[in-house]
Amino acid sequence: MGLYAVTGAASGIGRSVADALRAEGHEVITVDIRDADVVANLADADACAAAVEDIQQRAPDGLDGFVPCAGVGPDAPAPRLLPLVNYFAVVAMxxxxxxxxxxxxxxxxxxxxxxxxxxxxxxxYMQALLNGDRDSAVKMVEEGPVDGQGAYGGGKQALVRWMRRNNSAAAAAGVR
Incomplete structure (x- = not known):
């Protein structure tokens, strides 16, 4: 069977995805801020990079799939988590x-x-995300004009745009 990595695997959608993959006989490398194979605070760029390295070491022959489920909602206790986890961590990973x-x-x-x-x-805000400008994106959600719902939905919209901009190159390299 296959080898998959799933972020946010300690709870919610990520846990359900990891459980479903295991039920089908796949091996899953779990990533989360706690209770995971790879414990990492994905809001931190260095921790995110270390998580990528850890996954690569656990998967020397490659991955059959990656499901980045780690995320926070519009009511996150620290607004900065919205762009850092929901967008920048996904793109970096x-x-x-x-x-x-x-x-x-x-x-x-x-x-x-x-x-x-x-x-x-x-x-x-979306351009700050798409341009990789972490500081500006975080400032906009911490100081305004972007509120929690705007950071959440705008981040998801930016992620869709990023995917559309990058899917042809990924597909040409064999990544679905």
Missing amino acids: VDGLRPALEQKRGAVVLISSNSSRMTAYNED
Whole structure:
């Protein structure tokens, strides 16, 4: 069977995905802030990079799939977590794990939300995300003008845009 990595695997959707994969006979490398094979605070860029390295060491022959489920909702206790976990960690981990996914022509399943299409979100915020400008994105959610729902939905919309911009190159390399 296959080898998969799942973030947010200690609870919620991530746990359900990991359980379903195991039930089908797959091996799962779990990633979460606690109770996981790879324990990492994905809001921290260095911890995110270390998590990628740890997964690569556990999967020397590559990954059959990666499901980044770690995320926080619009009512997160620290607004900065919204762009850091829901967008930047996902992008960093997908990019970082791409070589492992290419080895097995693996798949990535990105988690978005119907919130990504509900309204027009702050375009400056989404551009900060898409341009990799962590400081500006965090400042916009901590000081305004972006509130929790705008950070959540806008981040999900930016993730969809990022995926659309990058899926052709990933597909050409064999990543589904």
